[in-house]
Amino acid sequence: MFLLLNLQPVYKIEVKMIINFSIQNFGSIKDRQTLSFEADNSTHLEDAYVIKLGGHRILKLALIYGANASGKTTVLKALNFLRQLVLEPEDIKTTELAFNPFLFDPITPEQSSILSLEFFQNDIKYFYEVEFLKKAIVSEELYFHNPNKANIFKRKTDLEKQFTEITFGNKISIKEIFKKTLESNTLWNNTVLGGYLKTNIDIKELQEVVDWFDKYLNPLMYSGTQLEGFVNSQIENKKVSKADVVSILKKADLNISDIVIKKEKKDLTLIDVFELLKKLSKVPNNDEIGELDEKGMLTSVSFEHIVNDVKYTLPLKFESQGTKRYYGFAGLLALLIKNSTAFSIDELEASLHPDLYLHFLLSFLLNSDKSQIIATTHNREILDDKNIFRNDVIWFTDKQENCSTELYSLADFDSSAVRNTTNILNAYKSGKLSATPNLGDTYIDLNHEKIY
Numbered sequence: 038m039f040l041l042l043n044l045q046p047v048y049k050i051e052v053k054m055i056i057n058f059s060i061q062n063f064g065s066i067k068d069r070q071t072l073s074f075e076a077d078n079s080t081h082l083e084d085a086y087v088i089k090l091g092g093h094r095i096l097k098l099a100l101i102y103g104a105n106a107s108g109k110t111t112v113l114k115a116l117n118f119l120r121q122l123v124l125e126p127e128d129i130k131t132t133e134l135a136f137n138p139f140l141f142d143p144i145t146p147e148q149s150s151i152l153s154l155e156f157f158q159n160d161i162k163y164f165y166e167v168e169f170l171k172k173a174i175v176s177e178e179l180y181f182h183n184p185n186k187a188n189i190f191k192r193k194t195d196l197e198k199q200f201t202e203i204t205f206g207n208k209i210s211i212k213e214i215f216k217k218t219l220e221s222n223t224l225w226n227n228t229v230l231g232g233y234l235k236t237n238i239d240i241k242e243l244q245e246v247v248d249w250f251d252k253y254l255n256p257l258m259y260s261g262t263q264l265e266g267f268v269n270s271q272i273e274n275k276k277v278s279k280a281d282v283v284s285i286l287k288k289a290d291l292n293i294s295d296i297v298i299k300k301e302k303k304d305l306t307l308i309d310v311f312e313l314l315k316k317l318s319k320v321p322n323n324d325e326i327g328e329l330d331e332k333g334m335l336t337s338v339s340f341e342h343i344v345n346d347v348k349y350t351l352p353l354k355f356e357s358q359g360t361k362r363y364y365g366f367a368g369l370l371a372l373l374i375k376n377s378t379a380f381s382i383d384e385l386e387a388s389l390h391p392d393l394y395l396h397f398l399l400s401f402l403l404n405s406d407k408s409q410i411i412a413t414t415h416n417r418e419i420l421d422d423k424n425i426f427r428n429d430v431i432w433f434t435d436k437q438e439n440c441s442t443e444l445y446s447l448a449d450f451d452s453s454a455v456r457n458t459t460n461i462l463n464a465y466k467s468g469k470l471s472a473t474p475n476l477g478d479t480y481i482d483l484n485h486e487k488i489y
Contacts, residue, residue: 052407053253053377054088054095056155056162063118063150064111067139067441072099072112074409077429077448085402086427091162091182096430097402099411100385100419101444102465103434108442109413112434113381116411117257119152122167122174123250126231130199130224133171141440149175158249165246173199173225179246189242192229199225201232209242255380260387264365265353269298269336277371285367288400289393291360295341297350340364362388366397370404377407386416395419420461431461435471 054074061069076087076094088095103109118136127134139145153166162182168175177192188206195202201223205211215238223232230250233243258264271277279296286293338353340360353361366389372378386394394416401410419426431447447461447470464470 051159051377052088052090052157053159053249053379054090054157054407055254055379055409055411056093056095056157057153058112058116058155059151059153060112060115061151062138062145062148063115063152064137065106065108065139065436065440065442066111066115066444067142067145067439069151070112070442070444072101072411072432072444073446074099076427079427079429079448081427082425086430088406090157091160093157093162095157095409096427097405097409098398098430099409099432100430101411101413101432101434102415102417103413104436107434107436108444109434110383111442112444113257113383113411113413115152116154116254116381119154119167120250120254120256122152122169122228123230123247124234126227126234127224130226132226134169134226136171138171139441156249158245158253161245163246163249167228174201174228177229179229179242181242190229192223194225196225201225201229203229209240211240215240253377253379255378258380258382260384262365264368265338265361266336268365268368269338271368271372272298273336277368277375281371281375282364282367285370285400286364289363289367289396291363292342292344293340293360294343294348296364297339297341299337299339301335301337338364358388359390359393363393363397370397370400373401373405373408373410379409379411382410382412385412385414391416391418395425399425417465420465423461433470 056075057071057073059069059071060066074096076096086096086098088097101109101112122134136150138148138150149168149170151166151168153164155162155164157163164180165178167177173194173196174192175194175196177190179189180186181189187208189209190206191204193202194200201220203216203220203223205216218236218238219229219232219240222235223229227235230243230247233240234247268277268282272279272282279298283293283296286296339350340353340356342349342351353364356364369380373380385397389397395418398410398419401408420431427448428450429446429448433445433447435443435445437443450470461470
């Protein structure tokens, strides 16, 4: 059922990976929580799940389970926020950063938040940490191991003077004029990496890290994210082969034999523009109007189906939500297999049949050897079969009494709690692993007194 896909490139790709990601005082996360992609000592399903890199055994997958409002999505949002801090620096120094610290505490709203990331870029291990308030970056540091640990830069912000000082490590050769240029472009609400993007100077060590965020770590994909346009653009820009996407779709039992993508010139009047905006505001999924680029070109997508040896072409808007969703996932899967890239996906199971959900995950694990997925999910099917998952890829979020999020792995439980023979699904459903909603009874009395 889960066959290897012949999508591998013939050229060598430098592997990039996330090792560890830590979060403190961000959203529902109060105390420092760490999501680790480092594999434990188990050799279970080693070939499918583990990539050996730089003396580390790195996992390709992290699945996060938990009750609603337990903080699952917060983990993904934090990683996406870090990406935005690097790649989308603010242009006005008075603009506040778009996040909230932990609010259910009298102290934490005034305290700084911290995000830290350990990762591989071109086979070199980096550590990056940024400390920030809503109004400013407080401190920032970047290290690399080549082969020994060495500081690339440290940054401190004088909050009173609103001035940033950047100090480079001894192993980093940089002209003083470059340092001054970088400092002047790094506003107090910008990271150093974001400030670097505003310059035309070349600092190899900074460029490597910026490239990692830009080329490896993709933006967060929510359950409502329309992936069709993304896949269309990837095909058009030849980053994804249409033949590869079709090949993946054929294995998904969707009765799709081909994809037809057409572009036509659309001359818009002012009235057309207003109508377009009205439709876009009313319909989150813009299938009905296609995708209009800045050049006035309208892209339409149709799927070809063969029924009783007769070929039928069906516009995308007539396809099921699950088919549209998996068309997007087919594009992601092609990228994950052919490149070194990472996708964070909220509610991975949205609009997918449990079998198709499992098919996607297993297709990724069996065919990709240089990419990662981090996803939240409520789908419990995978927990029913120890033959297809490892304990260290399963994570849980649990809301504590103070409403803060605790993040922990299934691998954190000792052998007395979770044995190799334990049915993990039953343990999860029964609450032995926590991370499940604490629900009241189903009786609801609405005949209460009015509150004035």
